[in-house]
Amino acid sequence: MFRSDLLKDKVIIITGGGSGLGRSMGERFLELGAKLAITSRNAEKLTNAANEMMAEKGGEVFTVSCDVRDPEAVEQMIDSVWNHFGTVDILVNNAAGNFISPTEKLSHRAVDAVLGIVLHGTFYCTLALGKKWIEAGRGGQCLNIVTTYAWTGSGFVVPSAAAKAGVLGMTRSLAVEWARYGIRMNAIAPGPFPTQGAWERLAPTPELAEQALNRVPLRRVGEHSELANLAAYMLADEAGYINGECITIDGGEWLYGAGQFSGLDRLPNEMWDMLSKMTKKSGS
Numbered sequence: 001m002f003r004s005d006l007l008k009d010k011v012i013i014i015t016g017g018g019s020g021l022g023r024s025m026g027e028r029f030l031e032l033g034a035k036l037a038i039t040s041r042n043a044e045k046l047t048n049a050a051n052e053m054m055a056e057k058g059g060e061v062f063t064v065s066c067d068v069r070d071p072e073a074v075e076q077m078i079d080s081v082w083n084h085f086g087t088v089d090i091l092v093n094n095a096a097g098n099f100i101s102p103t104e105k106l107s108h109r110a111v112d113a114v115l116g117i118v119l120h121g122t123f124y125c126t127l128a129l130g131k132k133w134i135e136a137g138r139g140g141q142c143l144n145i146v147t148t149y150a151w152t153g154s155g156f157v158v159p160s161a162a163a164k165a166g167v168l169g170m171t172r173s174l175a176v177e178w179a180r181y182g183i184r185m186n187a188i189a190p191g192p193f194p195t196q197g198a199w200e201r202l203a204p205t206p207e208l209a210e211q212a213l214n215r216v217p218l219r220r221v222g223e224h225s226e227l228a229n230l231a232a233y234m235l236a237d238e239a240g241y242i243n244g245e246c247i248t249i250d251g252g253e254w255l256y257g258a259g260q261f262s263g264l265d266r267l268p269n270e271m272w273d274m275l276s277k278m279t280k281k282s283g284s
């Protein structure tokens with residue numbers, strides 16, 4: 001699909017890069033010539049992932065453990081990647097925390113856990129690296145992984161909805177403010193892409209997983225490679241005029257939820273025959 005050197009020698013930090021979609025994006029970026037730094041809380045998970053990724057895809061994967069809720073740890077993480085590679089070209093803000101719950105059952109610590117990882121963590125990473133880019137007089141790029149309910153909102157994941165909306169607001173605001181420094185800011189809003197982290201917390205029963213699938217007009221979940229290829233395209237120099245954009249990749253899921261008559265796709269053909277007799281005026 002792409003030239004094999006599309007991301008050659010680009011130094012890319014992926015938060016939450018040791019599992020799920022972060023890891024899948026990282027593997028694709030390695031195939032396209034990038035140098036990676038993956039970061040998250042669990043050092044052992046990161047080391048194992050990095051070793052497997054380098055064995056399968058080649059290239060270099062540097063690991064730094066860091067809780068993105070801690071601004072000082074974030075600054076140290078960015079410094080350590082910068083010192084290791086001599087620079088950083090791209091930040092993929094992918095780390096997240098989320099779970100389903102009636103909002104009235106949440107403690108303030110539960111709210112803080114999600115807002116801290118998603119909104120504050122994304123902001124801290126962006127700010128720490130943005131300052132370094134500006135000081136060094138060079139541009140850069142951030143790609144923020146949000147969700148489609150960043151703009152619709154969603155019950156039962158309200159801290160995540162509020163946090164992702166904030167990340168989208170930050171993306172669009174900084175796309176304008178930091179364009180003068182040559183910094184591009186974009187986002188991707190995925191629909192359902194099975195990962196252990198998301199499925200354990202958001203679709204923990206077969207019924208809930210099926211419900212998630214039934215909301216997608218294409219009647220399937222996303223392939224990790226589809227998301228990884230979209231991310232690679234957005235990060236490539238060839239996409240250099242895309243700035244402040246959020247691209248949805250969800251098989252039509254959020255529009256299905258928005259359309260008043262979308263549920264009619266479940267009607268069998270015989271029912272349509274009967275309905276058309278009922279709804280056509282007599283004689284027409």
Ligand SMILES: CCCCC/C=C/C(=O)SCCNC(=O)CCNC(=O)[C@H](O)C(C)(C)COP(=O)(O)OP(=O)(O)OC[C@H]1O[C@@H](n2cnc3c(N)ncnc32)[C@H](O)[C@@H]1OP(=O)(O)O
Pocket residue numbers: 096097098099100101105106107108109110111113114147160191192193197198199201202203212
């Ligand atoms: C199907 C389509 C998907 C669409 C959208 C997907 C969006 C995504 O974001 S998927 C990404 C999912 N991945 C993750 O969430 C991975 C990381 N998550 C975590 O580490 C935890 O789930 C975390 C967010 C809770 C953070 O962990 P930690 O900092 O260790 O927090 P604690 O375990 O200490 O909990 C803090 C606080 O939160 C309460 N809590 C935890 N889980 C739940 C829950 N399921 N329901 C209600 N409350 C919960 C916990 O009880 C603590 O509060 P207190 O008890 O008051 O101290």
Ligand SMILES: NC(=O)C1=CN([C@@H]2O[C@H](COP(=O)(O)OP(=O)(O)OC[C@H]3O[C@@H](n4cnc5c(N)ncnc54)[C@H](OP(=O)(O)O)[C@@H]3O)[C@@H](O)[C@H]2O)C=CC1
Pocket residue numbers: 015016017018019020021022039040041042043045066067068069093094095096097098117121145146147148189190191192193194195196197198
């Ligand atoms: N999968 C899906 O269907 C969808 C996913 N998304 C988004 O895609 C992204 C990836 O999700 P997915 O791969 O499914 O989930 P995962 O649970 O696999 O990934 C989340 C990652 O974030 C890391 N992380 C969590 N908390 C912290 C923290 N405090 N500091 C640093 N890293 C942290 C985790 O590593 P560790 O535990 O080691 O810290 C983990 O690697 C997220 O932004 C999510 O919101 C959006 C819509 C749908």
